[in-house]
Amino acid sequence: MTPIDVLISGAGPTGLALALWLTKQGVKVRIIDKTEGPGTTSRAVAVQARTLELYRQLDLTDDVLAQGRKVPAINLWVQGKKQTRVSFDNFAADLTPYGPFTYAQDQHERLLIERLEALDVRVERQTELQSFSDTGDRVTATLQRADGQQETCDAAYLAGCDGARSLVRQSIGSGFPGGTYDQVFYVADVTAEGPALDGELHVDLDEADFLAVFPLAGQGHARLIGTVRDDRAEHPENLKFEDVSQRAIENMKVEVRQVRWFSTYRVHHRVTEHFRMGRCFLLGDAAHVHSPAGGQGMNTGLGDAINLAWKLKAVLTEAASDALLDTYQTERRSFALKLVATTDRVFNFATAEGRVADFIRTRVAPLIMPTLFRFEAARDYVFSAVSQIVVAYRDSAISAGRAGSVRGGDRLPWAPVPDVDNFATFDTIGWQIHVYGIASPALCDWCRSHDVTLHVFAWQEAYAAAGLARDAVYLLRPDTYVALATTDQAPEQLEAYFAAHRISLVQ
Template structure:
């Protein structure tokens, strides 16, 4: 193993999905962090399972989506059962067509997510220091001194910035003294990865509800293999409980024979819903489970951690390289804490409905939930809204101080995720999409409409002189094949639009006129860019 350095620009504590994504994103900007983890190596357990569309979009921007697609599979639907009766069947195949390149719920175990990201780190010469723990953390005026334990030796490292990605029991968070407010659900639950001899004859997610509790079967990439989640009855709450002892209860809940071929993993645990009171303290930041944990409803946990890293990394990279003023780091907590807070609230409500065994709750789940789900799925808008929430493409930062909206647009505003739109490239005479235009690190300027060629040259010159390699530039002239893009951004005949897309593919700036001084003002004063010296 490469010896630990005495100094690093960024120390990442924790090499789970959030920490690995943070490291991978920093590498895109030429920053090689030090990343440590107490484990011997990456997890071999399934753990989190669903990779939502927004996370797949990140993988695509990084050039990793094809590998992810090979490793997992989409869920074709969700089926709600009560005993032998199918109460509702919700199709999920291409539910989000036209909204994203990944219009489905994708099943890819956490172990495979970690392997994909680890391979990316390896290709970029960034090692993970396994079996290395953080013993102490002391903040200084210019960073933090970390005391690390590796094997039998103690090592002191000075980091300009520290990222706590070390899970629910985060040492970083505890060292910073940040409260982790929330509670623990009263009941215990179990997880099992099971291969069945004769599993379900589809690629759906199956949920069984009964007066005795619930059981959910989440599709895994391997044939006839499922992640099983269920409530542990009080009578079985004892040390050393085995899956064989739980199996009779599972069969009673599902009224299925459940012929088991192989049990790959089984654990019993309590669930928590907690959130850190702060997401950073000076130069130390919390992401993923170190910042927030919640119920597994909707497969949001791992994806939210990936989004935390994605949001923070480009800002931190800009500060470390001197391109952005340190003040932009404040926007990480301002943007991500409301997302985490809303997620805790929504998953908590849904989880309480699913797990409650009260008389009225059972009536509600039996007679109200199934027809309600069917009604929602028949309504295009409700179905679209449900997918946007589940996939996380509906998250916006409209209230963020680092966005600027100077447009009559009422549908798409600064702070929104850049919508996925297919484009016919008139210059190359081929199809592409607006997300592909934003694949390079840095900001992206997109001008739309009729613009004189000499002004386009002036824009290109301004970018080269002031924002070279930090602001990419594309122009889309009006055409019949691309009229849908003008319609999406509410551009009427004769009008123009300027968009500046943030590195995380959120719209930072929208203006109905294309003006270099106004764009320069946004980049200098709002984003706090440090332009190049001509």
């Protein structure tokens, strides 16, 4: 029995991302999955801007952009006619380099697997976690291999990335409060023709049926998401594509040539009570499930993985106390609760039944949205929420200070100027400092002596417009969120921060 640092149960995008971020930091992992191979269907397709920003750390972003598809606009249909088109071209163009994007989950998983294998880490397939015990200083797990034989695995930590029916969550006794929506949904990946297959997002708002058409990479390839209503919803497991209502599909003039994948499902909204218990952690669907509104699920799981990975590294190398791992729960559970509440509201609006709901959805919304989105503030608000660039940890125990409008726990503002992209520094995993203006000799000396990379950007007014303060110090965590924001460049400020949170830069 060879001890390892982290045992990861579940090789979906969340588990793969956690394994990749940990391995890049020199953490020894095992990642297991009970399936025979990676997924072969698209499943989650939305990749949000914040995910693309974070993917720069491991040079993943360009590959995702090359293989996926940009979504240029959303179109709203009512009674067989396209009533409204809202372009995404001017959505939050000054807030992030990335707009709405789709990238099929099967491709996404293959990319992460390829990167892991390049680092000599392979997913152990047909290997299932059967039980485990947390002894206080280690986790001892019993695994069943493909040949039916059992094996004991000794790990410092266990990460449950094993989905909504998580064995890890059930075993640690963490509740999963929430509920299930009444509606049954179907999802189909198709090859089709028609005006709704133009590479843009199309949504039908008719009274009886909901249908959304998401563009996928490839000519005529799209994802259909629709509702299954009336008595057909009683046994959704028996439905075929031919059984679902064709009214919305016909209204949007979608001519389906081939159905590559079809499935039905009920939508849940739940958040577990504990993201961490002892040496066990829950991530992704094991920790939170919610409606598909806004394409948040997979991206939230990826955010969990990146948040936890650097903290595990720090504690494993004794560069931080165990208390740092508690911030994983406080930061990510708080966000998950807010996300579920938000997606609930959007989901209920899109699927509500009744005359008033129908009137608002089919008559009012198509008229108001184009007018509303003429205002930059409205565009920025909607896009920021969906893209997850407003995710912040201001209430975290390891967030401190304020400089300009930026506070500890915030995502650092993207503030590009000619020939300079301040997010270009997000190409490594580690602590770094940004100064917009002039860095004092004392600060430069401190960064050199503590092996912290200092990035100094010559002051321009664009930085002020983004909310950054001139000559302020922005200490960035290894996941690129602001740990400390201060207008005082005295090294004592940095020393006090690390001492207060029992974090060492010597690893």
